[in-house]
Amino acid sequence: MKAKIYGLTAALVGGALLAGCASNPVATSQQTTAEPSDHGAVEGAQEMPEAPLHLVTIDESGKTGMLDLLSDEEIDLPQLPDVVNLETDGRYLFADTGSGVEVLDSGMWSWNHTDHFHYYRGTPQQVGLVSGEGPARTIGGPLSTAGSTGVYFPETGKGILLDNAELAEGRISERFTTQAAAHQGLIAPLGDGAVQSEPASASQPAQVQYLDAQGHRVEGAHSECGNPADATHTAAGLAIACDQGIVVASEKQAGGVEFSLLKYPKGTSADQRIKELSHRKSRPVVAAAAGERGAWVINTRNLTMTKVMSDQELRKVSAVGDAKGHVVALDAQGRVLVYSTESGKVIGTTEPLLKKSLQDAQALDSVNLVLDAQRAYVNAPAEKRVYEIDFADSARIARTLSPGTDPIWMTQVGN
């Protein structure tokens, strides 16, 4: 394993090392009581009674802020300049600069414990830069505290699998790197290893291939998949959007991966294929815009794919995956629509919320729609607002937030 430590991070980590073994979690049962709570700059996290949900916003200059959705308190995070895309796994922020990915630990996260969750709140810290050329695609794992994160650079074909446990220590550390011919592809963590796309060659069609913990190809563990556009972890496994349809890769036992291909319905044109998969974290249902009109709703557990809202021109779509099957969408007029799979219709529509942003191509580019168990959030970059929408209550606007740091980019952490 190759570890890279960058300037500021090195100083932080050094401090923690000097403060020494107090942070060591292996202790006799009595010794824990004597542990000093302060061990250097990296404080231990606290278990919380509920998800420490926060909105992270980044303005034009790279100023980054974090708004506590429970208390309305706001703090500044380290700067993230030159952002061209912002991703999160619910804890870490992966800010793509177009020439490397800057990683920030928000210090807020939830830990999925199968039948329930544990929630943690720690200290935010800068982690470091994942070097690479051109824009990157970052795909997190199911748990932010264990496993890994995949970063892929399409312009150079370089793939990196980051160790999440090392990120928590404030270090960028690679489990392994891969090098393929440059192509529109991805690398996504799965189990101990990763799934990586491979471009078509004279002898082989395009596919996704499972790599073991050392980055070695596992013979026979692959599935057809042309031009993978996006991938996300759901409760049923890793869902990958390919030319053929959705490939779901799941780890049946340690090291054994099973691929299922859910094909697009007959008659699906190329422009209706999925470019971006979106859903509430850890849920089995994902949604995506279906080209110019309508949305796909995909249950990755039952392997079903349905087209809904076919008469709507949608820009962003995401699935809650709750009992009522709520799907939340932003349409071309800047309205937020709530669709219920249970009732099979749109059950709520807001007024147009993003009039100014819709006229500004740049602003439109950074509009995001994120969901937690009870609310949806949409940023209106030009209006400098974030709308909080209650999807279970006919798209009621629950709060209109004006974060101290303008929400040019916005996402949610703590979930």
Add this chain to the structure above:
Amino acid sequence: MRSYATNAGKALAALAVLPLILTGCIGTAQQDDKPNIVVTTNILADVVQNLAGDQAEVHTLMPANVDPHSFEISAQQAAVLNEADLVVSNGLNLEEGLQRQLEAVDAAGDNHFVATDHVKVLNVSGSSDSKDPHFWTDPARMIDVVDALEEDLGQVPGVSKEQLQADVLAYRSELSGLQQQMSESFEQIPEASRALVTNHHVFGYLADSFGFRTIGAVIPSGTTLASPSAADLASLAEAIRSSKVRAIFVESAQPDKLARALAQEANIDVQIVELYSESLTLPDEGADSYLQMMQVNTERITQALRN
């Protein structure tokens, strides 16, 4: 035997630990000749401490008020795990983040005790294929675990079987006492009110053992309570109405706000009660031993549902 709650016992323990703190780092625990037992959760560690604490060093991977970094065990900590004379874990995916290290322990030898291998396991309420790991909410099942532990602890080199037997006997009688105490306490609750409305099913075993219904409800978060709506409270209100109980058991960051919102939006007057579920607290924070945690929970459930 060192009783779980005596101050003298704690003082002795603190003295014994002092040299470890001064020298600081891991590995020092091996300085004396006592066998090493590594336990994953602090609840089980407390039980093991009561059984073998006089004869062995009991290390816990999950300290009080859980430090989540302990789920991301380092190579150094893995080494201690590998050198342990006995590793005690809960099982049923509770230690999800430690799975790989525990598998390595299994691969290396026959010194891994998995508590849930020794109890009658229930499914997670409402699920047909997901096993519930929270067996400790039923002291009778903890007694089963203690019985099985006696066997494995007796095999650890350096542990005197005679003393172990005496310590196990003493602790088993404390557990039996706890069970008795819980039964008597819960008998004060009318049959119709024996329902636990809660946000996750940690108390499935307690319910099974003492005749409670568990009613899962979506408890609105503090975030939504900043702008509550009927929809936020609908599932919870329905659960409260159908169970006909006026108390819910919840770990809410804002219990007052939740109670107010329920009263206003759903016209329900309800008491909100906090229980300890999955981790012991630090000393003097309310639940620093397994027995105390169970006693406090019992008292709170009875108080809330009695009338």
